[in-house]
Amino acid sequence: MKISIPYGKGYEQAELPAGVETEVIDLPQKTGGLNKRELIAQALANIDFEKIALSDSLAVVVSDVSRPVPNGEILEQLWSQLEKWGMTRERLTLFIACGLHQAPGQEEIKQIVGEYAAQNFKIVVHEAAERYLQYIGKTSRGTPVKIDAQFLQAEVKIAIGLVQPHQIAGFSGGAKSVAIGLGGKETITANHALLDHPACRAGNILNNPARQEIEEIGRMSGLNFLINVITDSFKQPVFINAGCLVESYTEAVEFAKQFYRAPVQGKKDLVIVSAGGYPKDLNLYQAQKALNAGVQILKPDGVVILVAKCEQGAGNRDFMDYLGRFSCPAELIKTFKHEPFCIGPHKAYLWAKKVAQNRVILVSALDSAVTGKLMVECARSLQEALAKAQDKLRPGGKVGIIPHASGILPELLIS
Structure with missing residues (x-):
């Protein structure tokens, strides 16, 4: 099955193997009505x-x-x-x-x-x-x-x-x-x-x-x-x-x-999320919001792939500087909670909370100076990311695709 997901001003495409059960979770399309x-x-x-x-x-x-x-x-x-x-x-x-x-x-x-x-x-x-x-x-x-x-x-x-x-x-x-x-x-x-x-x-x-x-x-x-x-x-x-x-x-x-409510037929082994492309994925500071919807429908041992071009880079120096202080998300979370609250580092804290509890693979155009501080696996294409998560793509594996994850309220119909 060929899939296409927003990435910058275009799309990132990949091929899913036969036998996986795929569910696309997206916003309803505009139909008729007033212009x-x-x-x-x-x-x-x-x-x-x-x-x-x-x-x-x-x-x-x-x-x-x-x-x-x-x-x-x-x-x-x-x-x-x-x-x-x-x-x-x-x-x-x-x-x-x-x-x-x-x-x-x-x-x-x-x-x-x-x-x-x-x-x-x-x-x-x-x-x-x-x-x-x-x-x-x-x-x-x-x-x-x-x-x-x-x-x-x-x-x-x-x-x-x-x-x-x-x-x-x-x-x-x-x-x-x-x-x-x-x-x-x-x-x-x-x-x-x-x-x-x-x-x-x-x-x-x-x-x-x-x-x-x-x-x-x-x-x-x-x-x-x-x-x-x-x-x-x-x-x-x-x-x-x-x-x-x-x-x-x-x-x-x-x-x-x-x-924005999106019903979902049960938790997934693998979830592919996009912030929705440009301008939502201009930088990682904004695009990381897409992880929220993905982890809500992910099985405890699942993998979430975040697809976000981030053509403007990280988007916030304080965000990146704070991430760069730590080698593991648990250490960042513990330190943040005991320091005075700061804007910028707070997004690093939110990021760390997601990656501490879930296996995350990031597909982006970010350079290695940035990705080396993110404490996640990284890939240059969605196909490469899928190869890293191939253990979740066996026949019968459940895959969720959320093309506009920054604007979705997933609702699990089957827990």
């Missing part, structure tokens, strides 16, 4: 453009390139309505919410906001340095909240975000675009430090302290409206809504819970 333009128009109909156009200033937040959202089309339609009500361009500022991630270059900015917006509006790329932040108080958990000062100055604030499973916050999007995307290092660190709380897991927002704090920070920052987007495996929108913080985000999450 992209109609979905956007329908969502924006819930926004009071007259009120926004009368404001002195408007801030619109979009996420970085790792979140594939049709920002360009949304911004064009949003501006078309605002202009009808008398909004002027100098009153509108776009903010790219990159949190502590690498700032985008000019070409990436065009990709994020679209050609029209890049040419016509002021764009601020968030920087988490103290001089760009404003302190606005503490959350009920005691987290100091520092947010992009220019954003806070706007009279009206809108966030456009992708709602999909998130390994700590339950789901991405919503107020997270501001609380994390426009937050300072101290704020982001305190929120991410909740990652080991049992309620902080993909697909769950019920009593999730990280998500609750994100919503609180959204209210503290004065965020007025959300535009929520859910996309299929082709990065095309299947759901868009807009409105106030609680109501619109709750509706989006309820849709997302069903859309």
Whole structure:
């Protein structure tokens, strides 16, 4: 059986031997219904453009390139309505919410906001340095909240975000675009430090302290409206809504819970996971999220193959430096738990938790200076990785293939 799985901007292909039992676990495909333009128009109909156009200033937040959202089309339609009500361009500022991630270059900015917006509006790329932040108080958990000062100055604030499973916050999007995307290092660190709380897991927002704090920070920052987007495996929108913080985000999450749910017929001897290709596998820092779905459906003695090109390398120096300190994952886990929580090393900790409990083979374009620190087996092709795991490919062996593992909520039907 020939298989093909997303890898960068293309696909990685391989041949599975005859006799194995294969199950593909993927997102449902978009079928019929409204096209992209109609979905956007329908969502924006819930926004009071007259009120926004009368404001002195408007801030619109979009996420970085790792979140594939049709920002360009949304911004064009949003501006078309605002202009009808008398909004002027100098009153509108776009903010790219990159949190502590690498700032985008000019070409990436065009990709994020679209050609029209890049040419016509002021764009601020968030920087988490103290001089760009404003302190606005503490959350009920005691987290100091520092947010992009220019954003806070706007009279009206809108966030456009992708709602999909998130390994700590339950789901991405919503107020997270501001609380994390426009937050300072101290704020982001305190929120991410909740990652080991049992309620902080993909697909769950019920009593999730990280998500609750994100919503609180959204209210503290004065965020007025959300535009929520859910996309299929082709990065095309299947759901868009807009409105106030609680109501619109709750509706989006309820849709997302069903859309991203993927039934699985029992645990597997071998699971092949991809982050979904570009931009989800731009770097290992982001792509490692795909392991979450894979290990959930893996037998105790199974093998998971992570297919992620990582053309931008590891994606975070602190992440790699921390990995480089240790020769085994158990040592890393023990040390991390006894040190002050730090962003960057926290992804090394999450990585180590997965590879300590599971045999992992990584297929990537990473150089040996990086792969030598990862504490996993590595291969240059999926076929080579399958050869390393050939003991799991005997007749009757159960193989799971998850082409878009970063956005899947697997549900075992047979334990």
